[in-house]
Amino acid sequence: MTPEELRALLTPEGLRLLDEVGGISADADVVRIVSRLRAAGHPPELVSAVLTQARLRTRARARFGEFADRMLFTPDGLEQATRLPVAAVHAGRLARAGMTSVADLGCGIGADALAFAGLGLRVVAVERDEVTAALASYNLAPFPQARVVHGDALEEEPGEVDALWFDPARRGGGKRSLDPADWSPALDAVFARAAERPSGVKLGPGLDHELLPEGVEAQWVSVDREVVELVVWSGALARNGVGRSALLLGAGGAAELTAAGPAPDAEPGPLGEYLLEPDGAVIRARLIGELARRVDGRMIDPTIAWITSDASPATPFGQAFRVREVLPFDERKLKSALRERGIGTLEIKKRGVDVDPASLRARLGLRGSQSATLVLTRIAGSRSAILVDRVQL
Known part of the structure; x- marks a missing residue:
């Protein structure tokens, strides 16, 4: 989304038109929709922005349910956004640890920040991309205790919060980077900050174990049998005696398997029943x-x-x-x-x-x-x- 499309969208006319269009499925007749909106006198940049958001809202329902219909997205932001039930688990850990405020450094469209604010935490969300920061501000508007800062995640880290949350950007322009040094912020810099203050760092589940720092809790999360993320917890957010965790979320509730570290394999044996x-x-x-x-x-x-x-x-x-x-x-x-x-x-x-x-x-x-x-x-x-x-x- 360009800044011009964003400005057109964030007007009373633009938001009203987005609500009128509703969701657009993958097999919708987009040409017909464009023709109808242009015939009604809507400018091309507004039509483009509305159609993009309508498609993204349809895709986002799998992650955000009915909340998707009042949110705004970028394609990359939606791709990396935490599913709402998983974000609620993150927020719950912060609350149980006694945290009352958190800096979401690299907040994207604000998925985790929404969950933090929804549990009553004070949230400072920092996002480097100007358009994405504006969309995060829109998504977090219902929560007066949440504010969005447009700036660098590490340079704009607020000092008055209890905890830090990182979700380094691992993709841009639809492409995923496999080199942690190319992430934004770079993984080494993130782990250095996480060693100083209670933190949660959301990462891809395929991260090399050799990159994990000592003394942290590494928690892999799956939703309905699909592994969706790894979160590295540090400081007061890491549980005593837990170095590795597998958290399963699904329709039947939650289940967790934990250990002090990677478990030695069991002995092999004959095929049983x-x-x-x-x-x-x-x-x-x-x-x-x-x-x-x-x-x-x-x-x-x-x-x-x-x-x-x-x-x-x-x-x-x-x-x-x-x-x-x-x-x-x-x-x-x-x-x-x-x-x-x-x-x-x-x-x-x-x-x-x-x-x-x-x-x-x-x-x-x-x-x-x-x-x-x-x-x-x-x-x-x-x-x-x-x-x-x-x-x-």
């Missing part, structure tokens, strides 16, 4: 061994992040499967075995083997009324095909 696929947050946090010991299980292979057990592993931290049988890891024999069993619907999961599940499924020529899951992996170093059924908890 059940397989357990750990949640991605558990894998990212390197707590697979901790989970295996909790369910009285063992690894199927020293290099594979799957657990096997002899009793049903009733746990929220992974998807359990009951083993039917082990089939030959040979495409011709697999095809014959699946047809003999009347399996016409097959989910294929792989771990540690070079197989394209979609291509394999097409070549198997499945026929029949039965359904199952096929796990292609390694057991004790040998490639294996395990026919299983999902266990519903």
Whole structure:
């Protein structure tokens, strides 16, 4: 969004027109909408801004629910914005730690700042990009205890707040940077500030563990089995005795697996009656061994992040499967075995083997009324095909 489009949008006419247009789905007839708005006399920069925001609001409902319909976005800001339920978890930690104020340094469109302010914290939100800062100001307008500062996140850090929150920009122009030195602010500078004051640093879940500082709590978060972020907590915001955490959020509530640090893997052993696929947050946090010991299980292979057990592993931290049988890891024999069993619907999961599940499924020529899951992996170093059924908890 250009400054000119922003100025056109942030007028009574622009905001009224945005509300009138409503959400625009991906398959909407945009040409027809543009023609109608231009025929009504609206200038082209306003039409462009309104259509962009209408599309973004539609996409944003997955993260913000009904709140999206009163917010403004940039494409990059929405891509990196914290989902509202996750932001509420962040805010809850600050409140439980006794924090009454926070500086959101690099606030983007203000997703986390909204949650902080919603819990009554005083918020100073700093954003370097002028357009994004203006949108954050609009989004935070309902909260008088929140203000937005246009400036550099590290240079404009306020001194009168209890805690700091960082969400370094890792993308620009639709491209993601993998080098932490290129983030805004750079990761080293962020961690240096976080060592001085209680802080939370939101990062991508694939961050190299070697980049994590000593003495922090690293918490991986998944929502409905999708790993969405890593948060590094420092100072009074880090819990005593917790160095690694996997937090799972979903329709059934929240569940958390914690340990003092990365857990040693469990000993490998023979395939049992059940397989357990750990949640991605558990894998990212390197707590697979901790989970295996909790369910009285063992690894199927020293290099594979799957657990096997002899009793049903009733746990929220992974998807359990009951083993039917082990089939030959040979495409011709697999095809014959699946047809003999009347399996016409097959989910294929792989771990540690070079197989394209979609291509394999097409070549198997499945026929029949039965359904199952096929796990292609390694057991004790040998490639294996395990026919299983999902266990519903």
